[in-house]
Amino acid sequence: MALPAAFLDELRARTPLSAVIGRRVRLTRSGRQWKGCCPFHGEKTPSFYVYEDHYHCFGCGAHGDAIAFVMQSQGAGFTEAVEQLAAEAGLQVPKPTPEAAEAERRRHTLHSVLEAAEQTYRRRLRLSEGRAALDYLHRRGLSDATIEQFGLGWSGEGRGALIADLGREGITSQHLVDAGLMRIDDETGRQFELFFNRVMFPIRDRRGRTISFGGRVLGDGQPKYVNGPETALFSKRRNLYGLDLARDGVRGGAAVVVVEGYMDVIALAQASFPAAVAPLGTALTEDQLGELWRLSPAPVLCFDGDAAGVRAAARAAEIALPLLSAERTLRFVTLPQGEDPDSLTRSQGTAGFAALLEAARPLSDALYDLMRPGGAATPEQRAAFRTRLEEAAKRIPDRALASEYRRVLLDRFFADRPPSRRPQGGFDGKRGDGRRGPERPVPRLPRPVPAPDRVTTERLRILTAILLRQPTLLHDVEHAYSDLALPGVLAPLRDAICAWAVDTDVLDSAALIDHLTRSGFQEQIDYALATAPDPLPACAKTAAMPAEAEAGWWHYYGLLNVERLRQEVAQAEAEVARNMIPATVARQLALRDALRKVESGEPDGADTVAA
Numbered sequence: 001m002a003l004p005a006a007f008l009d010e011l012r013a014r015t016p017l018s019a020v021i022g023r024r025v026r027l028t029r030s031g032r033q034w035k036g037c038c039p040f041h042g043e044k045t046p047s048f049y050v051y052e053d054h055y056h057c058f059g060c061g062a063h064g065d066a067i068a069f070v071m072q073s074q075g076a077g078f079t080e081a082v083e084q085l086a087a088e089a090g091l092q093v094p095k096p097t098p099e100a101a102e103a104e105r106r107r108h109t110l111h112s113v114l115e116a117a118e119q120t121y122r123r124r125l126r127l128s129e130g131r132a133a134l135d136y137l138h139r140r141g142l143s144d145a146t147i148e149q150f151g152l153g154w155s156g157e158g159r160g161a162l163i164a165d166l167g168r169e170g171i172t173s174q175h176l177v178d179a180g181l182m183r184i185d186d187e188t189g190r191q192f193e194l195f196f197n198r199v200m201f202p203i204r205d206r207r208g209r210t211i212s213f214g215g216r217v218l219g220d221g222q223p224k225y226v227n228g229p230e231t232a233l234f235s236k237r238r239n240l241y242g243l244d245l246a247r248d249g250v251r252g253g254a255a256v257v258v259v260e261g262y263m264d265v266i267a268l269a270q271a272s273f274p275a276a277v278a279p280l281g282t283a284l285t286e287d288q289l290g291e292l293w294r295l296s297p298a299p300v301l302c303f304d305g306d307a308a309g310v311r312a313a314a315r316a317a318e319i320a321l322p323l324l325s326a327e328r329t330l331r332f333v334t335l336p337q338g339e340d341p342d343s344l345t346r347s348q349g350t351a352g353f354a355a356l357l358e359a360a361r362p363l364s365d366a367l368y369d370l371m372r373p374g375g376a377a378t379p380e381q382r383a384a385f386r387t388r389l390e391e392a393a394k395r396i397p398d399r400a401l402a403s404e405y406r407r408v409l410l411d412r413f414f415a416d417r418p419p420s421r422r423p424q425g426g427f428d429g430k431r432g433d434g435r436r437g438p439e440r441p442v443p444r445l446p447r448p449v450p451a452p453d454r455v456t457t458e459r460l461r462i463l464t465a466i467l468l469r470q471p472t473l474l475h476d477v478e479h480a481y482s483d484l485a486l487p488g489v490l491a492p493l494r495d496a497i498c499a500w501a502v503d504t505d506v507l508d509s510a511a512l513i514d515h516l517t518r519s520g521f522q523e524q525i526d527y528a529l530a531t532a533p534d535p536l537p538a539c540a541k542t543a544a545m546p547a548e549a550e551a552g553w554w555h556y557y558g559l560l561n562v563e564r565l566r567q568e569v570a571q572a573e574a575e576v577a578r579n580m581i582p583a584t585v586a587r588q589l590a591l592r593d594a595l596r597k598v599e600s601g602e603p604d605g606a607d608t609v610a611a
Contacts, residue, residue, distance in 0.1 A: 003082065007094050008067075009207075011082065013294070014089040015066045018050050024073055029581065038062060039073055052247065052294055110233050113171055113179045114202075114210045120165045121153025121200040121213075130154035132218055133199045140263060141346050146270045149245075153200040155215060159193045180212055180228035194228065197221070201241070201262045203234065203280065206291070208244040214262060214280070225261070227281050237285040240277040241265055246295060249274030255357055256292060256299035257333075258284070259341050260312070267342040271350045273357075276341070284316045286323060293328045297581055300360045302333040304340050314370045317363060321395040324363075329585070332366035333357060358577055362585065364408045367392060372416075386413055404547065404589060411596065457487055459556045464490050464528045465540040466556075467497060470549040471507040474498070476587055477553055480564065484557075493524040509542075547590060554594030562598055569595050 018027060018034050027034040038048035038057040047059040056063045070081035086093050124130045133154040137147055163173055173191050176182040182191050198215030205211050212228035228234060242265040254275035259265055261278055268276040279288060292299040301316055303309035313332060320330055333356050345353050371388055373381055393406035478498055486494055500515050516525055538544055539552025558565035572588040
């Protein structure tokens, strides 16, 4: 069955390849890709890699996309594989009608027309008539190699140049209308070319095929930029400028950066940031965010520092919230006032822009600042602001992630609370004679001080109990846990726990306790998990969520060694800057929450044991 290329492209775009393959292959992260043991030949060392849009086995050479994987792994035919994936993606498989075949034929024709137009524009740029356009590009700092890479061209100075060139190749004015290169006057029916006296920027799809053009006028004419209209090939809300080259850049390890315009994308590519893209004259859409997340779990949105840039950032954050998950987020960079990526890379070079990317803020931080009201906030304004923050968190469908966002946003909210003014003297701050009186100290009840050794031992017991209940934390905390001076009853238990973690594939609490019991550690387990005379905190109980347990573990650890906790926070923040994936973000949040509790003096329960 012959299916339209547009449908197959849409099917591949809506099908997360790692999820399809992950049903049959145990995959683990390897940088920006996934890897596992090849399902098509027996191997013990993983050589099977899953990329954004294809898989490849370096052992047996198996290669393909989602459709090919279903065919090879299930023995399915092409039609069966397409129908299965389409059902999962919520797509209707087109029926092979004469009309569909004709539409597909027209699409192929349009690709040919646009390719011919691009070659014409590129040729004209190098003629004498294109000298002003070429000089303009050189003045903007573009090299000939960059001009060639992006296929930049010149439309010609007057209307009629394109049809005169392409007509000799059998391309009609109707072809140009269908391709978005000509328009028809609704009143007179006269056809005229859309682009003239403009530098031309080919707009390509994710596979590198030209699907439309953008044009920049030379001089002071308006509008400065014009994009081609919607056609059978081109949709502004779904495509991104530079997407094809960005895909290649991501494979080389580059960060995905979203900027505002064509020249920003081109300037960044020339400055060694090859994974930059830009929306096409509109605010970012849900479809475009989906394309970005196919390239990276945390693309960086880089907007100008003016009011329009702030509005664009706020709009992007608003659209992204209902689409967030533990594996899909955004980061934000705000450029200095008056700068854009083009001007910044020309003035400060690659290092200047790299420093900005290194300091990109997570969405939660940027969201708070974008929503924060300006000026002095009254209690009423703060109450309204808090409500908006909570409503923003509720828009995230992942309940665990929504809870984390709510906590982070409200932490910022309370940290920004203006200092309170305590009245002096009486209720109105005055003495009986109307004059201000001295500040009256707030009485404090005496608090029993437990024995230091007893508190330390209790905290070490709680740390061990958390790991018995949540052994999945071991990979992240083992280095810190191993450095602690545990009491005699717990030290051998720690050694047994760490040894077990090295040899097992699945870090499961029941399996760990069963192993330790069979190894003769029942007494130590009973001591660590005992609820009397001192009860365990919620983070050390069976019902604790992993994020709660991790934050609790670092909280108790920080009470024993706050300087080491600060080092862990700094390392986690640096790791997020280098590789912002759900695991690194979750660790950073847990560590920051623990440090906040330690520095604020929040009681932990162990300091209330009897002295």
